[in-house]
Amino acid sequence: MQPQHVAPRPAHAAGVVDVERAEAALVEHYPRLVRLAYLVLPPGLGRTRRVLTAHALVQRALPRGRRRASVIPAQSRGRDGDPGYAYVRLQVVRTALEAGLPLWRRVRAGRLARPALPPLLPQVWGLKLFPRSGGADELALDQRLSAFSAAARAACALRGPERLSDGDVRALLTAAGVAEPDAALEEANGVGARHALLDSPEFDPCTLQARPTDLVRRRQHTKAALAAAAALAVSGALLGLPGEGWGPDGAAAPPYARNPAAQAALEPGQLTKVPAGAWKTAARLDFSAWPARGNLVGNTALLRRALAVWARPGGSVQVSATPGTPSGAPPGPPQLLYAGEVGQARVVLLHDGLRIARYAEPQDGTSGAALDFARVDGADDAEANALVLHRADGNVRYLTAPWVRRTTVRDLLKSDTAVVLRRSPDGVTDPFVSPAQQSGACTSWHVLQLDEGSRTRLTTDLGELVPARLTWGRPGSPREATPSRWSPLACSLATVRGQGVRSVNAWQYARQPLPDASGTAEWLCTRADTWRDTDSRVLAQFRTPGKPYAAIAAKAENSPACGPRDAHVLAGVMWKAQTGRWYLLAAGARDTASITTTGGVRATARGHLLAVPAEDGARADLEGELRNGRAISSLR
Numbered sequence: 001m002q003p004q005h006v007a008p009r010p011a012h013a014a015g016v017v018d019v020e021r022a023e024a025a026l027v028e029h030y031p032r033l034v035r036l037a038y039l040v041l042p043p044g045l046g047r048t049r050r051v052l053t054a055h056a057l058v059q060r061a062l063p064r065g066r067r068r069a070s071v072i073p074a075q076s077r078g079r080d081g082d083p084g085y086a087y088v089r090l091q092v093v094r095t096a097l098e099a100g101l102p103l104w105r106r107v108r109a110g111r112l113a114r115p116a117l118p119p120l121l122p123q124v125w126g127l128k129l130f131p132r133s134g135g136a137d138e139l140a141l142d143q144r145l146s147a148f149s150a151a152a153r154a155a156c157a158l159r160g161p162e163r164l165s166d167g168d169v170r171a172l173l174t175a176a177g178v179a180e181p182d183a184a185l186e187e188a189n190g191v192g193a194r195h196a197l198l199d200s201p202e203f204d205p206c207t208l209q210a211r212p213t214d215l216v217r218r219r220q221h222t223k224a225a226l227a228a229a230a231a232l233a234v235s236g237a238l239l240g241l242p243g244e245g246w247g248p249d250g251a252a253a254p255p256y257a258r259n260p261a262a263q264a265a266l267e268p269g270q271l272t273k274v275p276a277g278a279w280k281t282a283a284r285l286d287f288s289a290w291p292a293r294g295n296l297v298g299n300t301a302l303l304r305r306a307l308a309v310w311a312r313p314g315g316s317v318q319v320s321a322t323p324g325t326p327s328g329a330p331p332g333p334p335q336l337l338y339a340g341e342v343g344q345a346r347v348v349l350l351h352d353g354l355r356i357a358r359y360a361e362p363q364d365g366t367s368g369a370a371l372d373f374a375r376v377d378g379a380d381d382a383e384a385n386a387l388v389l390h391r392a393d394g395n396v397r398y399l400t401a402p403w404v405r406r407t408t409v410r411d412l413l414k415s416d417t418a419v420v421l422r423r424s425p426d427g428v429t430d431p432f433v434s435p436a437q438q439s440g441a442c443t444s445w446h447v448l449q450l451d452e453g454s455r456t457r458l459t460t461d462l463g464e465l466v467p468a469r470l471t472w473g474r475p476g477s478p479r480e481a482t483p484s485r486w487s488p489l490a491c492s493l494a495t496v497r498g499q500g501v502r503s504v505n506a507w508q509y510a511r512q513p514l515p516d517a518s519g520t521a522e523w524l525c526t527r528a529d530t531w532r533d534t535d536s537r538v539l540a541q542f543r544t545p546g547k548p549y550a551a552i553a554a555k556a557e558n559s560p561a562c563g564p565r566d567a568h569v570l571a572g573v574m575w576k577a578q579t580g581r582w583y584l585l586a587a588g589a590r591d592t593a594s595i596t597t598t599g600g601v602r603a604t605a606r607g608h609l610l611a612v613p614a615e616d617g618a619r620a621d622l623e624g625e626l627r628n629g630r631a632i633s634s635l636r
Helices: 019-028 030-040 047-059 083-099 103-109 136-146 150-159 166-175 181-199 215-240 260-265 300-311 483-496
Strands: 127-131 208-212 318-321 335-342 345-351 355-362 370-375 386-392 395-400 406-411 414-421 446-451 456-460 468-472 501-513 520-530 536-543 551-557 570-576 582-588 592-599 603-606 609-613 620-626 631-633
Touching: 019 030, 019 083, 030 047, 030 083, 030 150, 047 083, 083 150, 083 166, 136 181, 150 166, 150 181, 166 181, 300 335, 300 345, 300 355, 335 386, 335 395, 345 386, 355 386, 414 483, 446 483, 456 483, 468 483, 483 501, 483 520, 483 536, 483 551, 501 582, 501 609, 536 570, 551 570, 570 592, 570 620, 582 592, 582 620, 592 609, 603 609
Parallel strands: 318 370, 468 501
Antiparallel strands: 127 208, 335 345, 345 355, 355 370, 386 395, 406 414, 406 446, 446 456, 456 468, 501 520, 520 536, 536 551, 570 582, 582 609, 592 603, 592 620, 620 631
């Protein structure tokens, strides 16, 4: 990616923006956007349907593709000058306006390609959700708005909570497809100055009340549904009598062929079960040295179901695998790592030498069973020290290796705090908050610290079965990370969730004195390597004095940069000094001999640092030269 800076645009602009900037704007201003959608949607939907639809429209308002920007990113200027917010706001207004159009009008206008929410989705069963009731003024305003056209309601919302001028309202409505924005503004004049009331809780779909639906009717429907289900169950049992049925194998699909070798791999009696103390004399410490643990290791029926579902998962089984991980049957009898009850589920962990497979089923049956896979080929003691055993309600529980002596939870954003995490005799940790599904503002990032006696390691849950190892240091010779080192970089880990990450290394590749005597900034690089070896994510980050977190300046995918094969890195950023002047800053690793910038800013600096005055909104490309004469480019 070339370094970038996005110039400010009018509040109604809707050009292509980087999806990450739009994501940040959506998260930061989510309540404001949902209120906007709620006000524009047709009142005829009812308050519950409007609430759910408003949330759905906002969550579907992000750009469809990931555009790689080609200019240096500037510091945020807040909501009014943020092109990401302008884009998301326009999408919300457009889709809310279209939600009120009849289907035939969408077809004739060619708008079915845009996000069109089905009238019955999303749905919340058994509850009615609606904003808090306001006073007489709010009720009168709501009744008045219900008589307006959708475009007039949009004009009121943009004048009120959005505080836009009539000119900006007119431009935004035009961009959203309103044919007569002036008529909409004229109609919106009917509320006068009362549009200020639109900021009240009466119109806030994020502060809700909940009430049950019609309980008597629900009981009648439930009785009818139970009777139908009983009839279906009897029919299914009769149909299954001639064959073997699905009972013994639970949620597995029926076998299609009888292969003796494949059948042997599915026999619980053939599972490898390592003795409890074998790891103490093992030649190497990895998953093959883990003993079989859990209170259900002798439950043959559970193990048979887990193996059968692994070989042929039924249609009701939720199957997931980290990128690049095959999900086929085991080539031979696998190794049993764990079988036991965790929370409200029965969990089985298996290892076939290349993969970890986790089978989970509810304690009251096999409906809703899940099967997850993760690659672990080549794992050593640094990567085979913990596995995710169970996730529920935003928490995670691990099964730790037998050589782990103590487990501690650390919050990277508060690196001086630590909480000892209790474990069962089988090595199962108590639950704690996981960052894997964290959304919204990044206010914490919990990691698991594993004390193995001679060393302490940090791992983090990135949504996989195997937690990612965190390290620190120059590529080729990284060391175990400490919470204080990773503290300013913690939130950037969200960019590599669900990618099959094996380890993430970070290091400081440059320190740069800032112009106008503003102190010294840090340039840091993080590299996330996956179990696929050929896939990686690289981020160059920039941290100014007094800032607790670093900002992402540049990124690259599947690049050798910042790694053991090529430790060089070059990135730039537009920076505004306290004096109000703008500068183009760039830095490379210490063996960078010179840096040259072209385009809107033309300059050359000897050494690995560059700082030159620039105009706000300038665009530039960076090139560097190493001491050995080799040319390098900025991350892309």
